[in-house]
Amino acid sequence: MAESVSKTLYLQTILELTGGSNETQVPNNQIAEHLHVTPSSVSNMMTKLQETGEVEVEPYYGVTLTSKGRMTALKLIRAHRLFEVFLYDKLNLSSSEAHMNADNLDHDADEKMINQLELFLDNPTTCPHGLVIPDKQYHYHAKHFKRLTEIADGTTFKINSFTEDLELLKYLELVDLTLHSQWQLVERLPFEGPLVIENLTTHHKIQITQHAANYIFVE
Structure with a gap:
């Protein structure tokens, strides 16, 4: 790199x-x-x-x-997340594939092109994994949500967003944990084991590692 x-x-x-x-x-x-x-x-x-x-x-x-x-970071995040939306919505790549390929596009992106891309995409406000996209004036108001690790057993919740991390996105695709899906935290397995969660629609149960759960945000 x-x-x-x-x-x-x-x-x-x-x-x-x-x-x-x-x-x-x-x-x-x-x-x-x-x-x-x-x-x-x-x-x-x-x-x-x-x-x-x-x-x-x-x-x-x-x-x-x-x-x-902060300005350097905002410019990069804006370009990266708009490219992710384009790759995910228009080219039908997975969330992890969109993230990986956006990494190869965002650093050299021209500001005028990024603004035109935003218009082409109808001004999206979040990327495919739920994170806020800064606007063209670089306003950035990220909302704060609880991490999955912070909620109590028995709590029902909706998946709001995921931290931008390629390995995490691949993992969540593997266990089929998607944005806006609704779940219940059934239990935490002993000895710092994974969290068992149940999909409220399909009633399918999956296990999420403690490490991954720390980067999953819920509401």
Whole structure:
């Protein structure tokens, strides 16, 4: 991965993990887990991004985006999620395929083309995995929903969105967990085992790992 691409992906990840908040600090280990890199790689990149004025680092607490870093992240996220909508809705790719291919298109996208793409798609507000698309003025108001891990046994819920992660999207396609479907949390298996959930329409039960459930947002 080229360094320029790597930097923008780090900035995008920080924005996503804060839900758009300018105050929320993101720990290095959370960034490392999301990007599947080592904590030392995160530390090295945070040093570079601090030198370029794109993040502020508070040792032992985490990082926040500066206004410069936030704008870079918003431009990337806007392009990426509009490409995802196009690939998913118009070319009938799966959510994971749309995400993977959008990664190859978003970094060099011209702003005029992205605005025209938005018009062509009838101004979508969310991507295929439920996350908010910044508008052309780069307004970004991500709503906050509970993680699947945060709800109590017996609770009924609707799937709202998933974190942008290729392996997670592939996993959810494999177990057939889709946006807007309605479920009930039946139980948590012992010894930090998976969560058992039941589809309220089909009554089909599946197991979701604790790790995956932490990146599934419900309402």
